[in-house]
Amino acid sequence: MTVPVIDLSDVRRGDAAARATAARDIDHALVDIGFFSIVGHGVEPALIAGLRRMALAFFDQPAALKQACSSPEGSISRGYVGIGAENLGPTLGLDATRRDLKEQLAFGPLDAGPGVEANVWPATPAGLADQIRAYCRALEGLADDLLGLFATALGMPLTYFRPYQAGHGNVLRLLHYPDQRDLPPATGETRSGAHTDYGALTILLPDETAGGLQVMLRGGAWIDVAAAPGALVVNIGDLMAMWTNDRWVSNLHRVVNPPRERAGRRLSAAYFVNPNPNATIACIPSCATVHAPPRHPPVLAGAHRAQKIALSRAGSAPSRRDPPLERTHP
Numbered sequence: 001m002t003v004p005v006i007d008l009s010d011v012r013r014g015d016a017a018a019r020a021t022a023a024r025d026i027d028h029a030l031v032d033i034g035f036f037s038i039v040g041h042g043v044e045p046a047l048i049a050g051l052r053r054m055a056l057a058f059f060d061q062p063a064a065l066k067q068a069c070s071s072p073e074g075s076i077s078r079g080y081v082g083i084g085a086e087n088l089g090p091t092l093g094l095d096a097t098r099r100d101l102k103e104q105l106a107f108g109p110l111d112a113g114p115g116v117e118a119n120v121w122p123a124t125p126a127g128l129a130d131q132i133r134a135y136c137r138a139l140e141g142l143a144d145d146l147l148g149l150f151a152t153a154l155g156m157p158l159t160y161f162r163p164y165q166a167g168h169g170n171v172l173r174l175l176h177y178p179d180q181r182d183l184p185p186a187t188g189e190t191r192s193g194a195h196t197d198y199g200a201l202t203i204l205l206p207d208e209t210a211g212g213l214q215v216m217l218r219g220g221a222w223i224d225v226a227a228a229p230g231a232l233v234v235n236i237g238d239l240m241a242m243w244t245n246d247r248w249v250s251n252l253h254r255v256v257n258p259p260r261e262r263a264g265r266r267l268s269a270a271y272f273v274n275p276n277p278n279a280t281i282a283c284i285p286s287c288a289t290v291h292a293p294p295r296h297p298p299v300l301a302g303a304h305r306a307q308k309i310a311l312s313r314a315g316s317a318p319s320r321r322d323p324p325l326e327r328t329h330p
């Protein structure tokens with residue numbers, strides 16, 4: 001089994017039949033594996049190349065310059081976070097004591113609004129802020145297109161998810177996994193521990209040259225998430241799984257170390273599409289029946305995310321009351 005590829009070119013041209021086909025293919029992918037990749041997504045190759053170049057230029061700066069953009073105390077997903085400070089294994093209670101061998105730089109919504117935390121804009125490299133803004137604008141549009149297709153796939157009106165995004169909590173996270181010749185892993189350390197994403201969906205710009213991203217099949221085997229040049233990878237997070245009553249799987253994924261003989265770093269950019277923090281996420285009407293009543297109590301989107309971020313920073317995790325890893329089909 002491989003991660004399916006979905007071409008959005010005809011959908012973006014307004015072809016109704018292509019839209020119905022894409023919605024069906026997305027539904028199958030999200031039921032089976034929780035991941036798919038997209039081509040024909042409309043994000044300009046030059047925008048992607050520019051983002052990658054700027055991100056690498058940021059991470060290549062001296063540590064003191066990066067630390068000057070540190071995530072403010074108490075902040076959720078803003079600014080620079082160094083190696084080992086946020087680790088994904090502990091967010092599920094898996095790999096609770098392991099560090100992720102990555103550093104990151106995160107940005108929230110571009111438009112400040114009530115209750116929206118300010119971004120930390122690095123002064124260098126010059127042009128980074130403009131590049132981030134342009135990429136985030138493009139991905140905001142793509143996220144809206146995808147959520148429209150998700151709504152169609154679930155038999156709901158096209159704009160069903162839009163109100164949940166109005167004061168969105170989307171986050172762009174640039175992720176740099178250093179060359180491991182400079183940073184040999186300690187026993188058990190990997191680029192990223194196994195985790196599920198927290199929100200509605202994630203649009204990942206992968207590093208197709210470096211590899212390393214893997215997703216778990218329902219049977220328990222790990223497979224590589226291979227992406228064609230120019231493709232973006234889409235997966236859903238916990239809140240979308242709850243919304244769909246576990247019809248769709250918020251699947252376990254991780255980033256493994258490169259083989260010892262294959263050096264090199266990995267640069268990826270994850271755009272996390274998070275519902276409004278004050279939105280209540282409860283089973284979508286089309287996803288419940290008398291025989292399959294809602295399985296999850298309603299949750300406040302912001303509270304779920306804050307809890308996960310706290311676990312990623314805690315270094316150890318309490319056991320979860322409500323394990324999200326459903327390995328059976330609904």
Ligand SMILES: O=C(O)CCC(=O)C(=O)O
Nearest residue numbers: 175197206213255268270
């Ligand atoms: O860098 C990657 O390829 C994946 C990162 C990831 O899964 C995450 O940060 O949630």
Ligand SMILES: [Fe+2]
Nearest residue numbers: 195196197253
């Ligand atoms: Fe992830």
